[in-house]
Amino acid sequence: MSKLERNWQYTEQYPSETDALVRARRVSLEIGIEPVSRAVSAELSALAVLSGARAICEIGTGVGVSGLSLLRHRPEAILTSIEIEPEYLREARALFSDAGIPASRARLVEGDARHVMPRLNLAAYDIVLLDAEQSQLLEYFEHALGIVRPGGAIVVPSALAHGRVPDPAARDEATQAMRDLLAVVADSDAIAPALSPVGDGLLTVVKLGA
């Protein structure tokens, strides 16, 4: 195992998870949804606290691993989470409820994010997490820039797409969409991007401005 692999493995094994997160992660893997990794989950929990998040929007609920992570230390925050698959949302509702999070704090919305996001309030969210269909990423991102408040963050897990993003031989649509997003945010004066190799890659983009 290389030094980098050892670092990565240690980083992933380090965070402790709540029973609710362990349960959601297990259900997620049983159903075949890839949840955010343990280290990304811990990053999301910390980011929610650091940003003093009160309103969080998530695209791609799955069964709730990332959503539970975002709410872990922010009992006063309200999560709006959009998921296209009704059966995933049913599981997520049960898992949020088991975790003691009332439906008023986890607003789980069924629908295609491309249709739901334009109906959300502008500059209203402290954090917007994009974890749905990667080939549609640029469309989600454009909406996310509108709904996140200045000083707020847009976070994109799976930003390295299992090593495909840095691999010039990988030319599939999803990988290309991620590269396009990385290029757009690197070139903009309006946002501060940070790309971390944690999990499967985590892109954090802060919207600048007062």
Ligand SMILES: C[S@@+](CC[C@H](N)C(=O)[O-])C[C@H]1O[C@@H](n2cnc3c(N)ncnc32)[C@H](O)[C@@H]1O
């Ligand atoms: C990688 S999984 C999300 C995992 C979740 N964030 C977690 O950490 O547990 C991606 C999810 O996005 C959903 N999805 C795909 N396209 C979507 C769309 N256009 N609108 C809303 N959800 C979508 C999928 O059904 C799937 O549940």
